[in-house]
Amino acid sequence: MVIEKDACMYCGCCASVCPSNAIVVTDYEIQVSDDCTDCKTCVKACPMGAIE
């Protein structure tokens, strides 16, 4: 998955549904760890359509 950071609102929808617990969202940053399996659950969760 690829995050278009310019469209990200750092709301955490993606992190809440990530089965690998691979996403950490702070006030100003979103980090994806190597645990990401590219399952794309986060793509559907994002209200902004910021993840592909």
Added chain:
Amino acid sequence: MRECDIVVVGAGPAGSMAAYAAAPFCDVVVLEKRAHIGVPKQCAEGTSEGIFKKLKIEVDPKWISRKIEFARLVSPSGIKVDLKDERIKQLKFGYVLDRKKADKGLAERAARAGADMYLRTLYKEGKRENNHVIVKARQLDKDLTFRAKIVIAADGIMSRVAKDFGINTLLSLRHLESCCQYEMTGVEREDCIEMYFGNEIAPKGYAWIFPKEKDTANVGIGILPTKAEHPARVYLDRFITQVGLSGKIVEMNAGGVPVSGPVKHTYADNLLIVGDAARMANPVSGGGIHTALLSGKFAGETALKAIEQGKYTKKYLKPYEKLWKDDFGKELDLSLKGRFILEEFTDEDFDATARWMNEKGIGQLGPIDLVKFAVKRHPKFALKFASFLT
């Protein structure tokens, strides 16, 4: 290393209530990842007046953006149902809050009660060690370590703390309402919150207009991603065009609402989980301020009692679960069942229900009438409604 009694992770309403309850009597630390409490808002900001009275919280007038007299439901073809007669008034729709001010105000209360506030402090990891918890965090450019007796997970939708302590709070995609909202000018409205239903408008969710100061309002939408073709933002833009709002956008918000109903285990050794982190939002309305405030208070009080007894195992934290279940457990249970029924509704079902509510007079309707109506329309609802009533 900083020794303390309780670490609260998150300074939203739940975390601040927990800290406020315990701080006068023990050493409480609150970790908040953001630099500004309550910012950005991730909420339509509607809640009841009654919850503040019940919790004896003195409401600062600045926390309230608008006092709400009634609610209006709008069906897909535009039939309006105004929930405003005497019986409905008992529900006390209450307030559209200014969450930035309310959340900050609640955090200030906790701070004045003695809680030690760490802002811009990101929770990194937590673990149990010799009957205690070790919490690692990062404040600005410094790594911090806390050793506490109990950790209260008030870290919201992402709910990372509980996972570190062995409670699975992972949200299934089919239990997430993915939400987008604009605060807009030029939205002149009565003191009424509006909710728009329909599978085209907001698949398995609803769109809302919640008025705030002067001509501003929160205009937003929540959708179930598993049933939607587009992200929430696309549906929101469409909705704004459809209802013909021509004002300007003065703020953008995004966020998620857990509609799964509460997690199975809301406590463990050295751990209590509150508010959105415990998935305590109402699965139909998405409202979670009242349950956050209540669960936070219950968690703070339970933690304090455990500390006074010198025991922090789950046996001593179990009373928390009884407290919140006795208070709002039933509300969440019924609403979850209600949510599953509403998810079966076609647009024609919404329209027919709205017409029928208006014909009957909403104040005259009891739950039994609603069941009779729905079952007559769709015999397949009979089973679901039966479970609704038990």
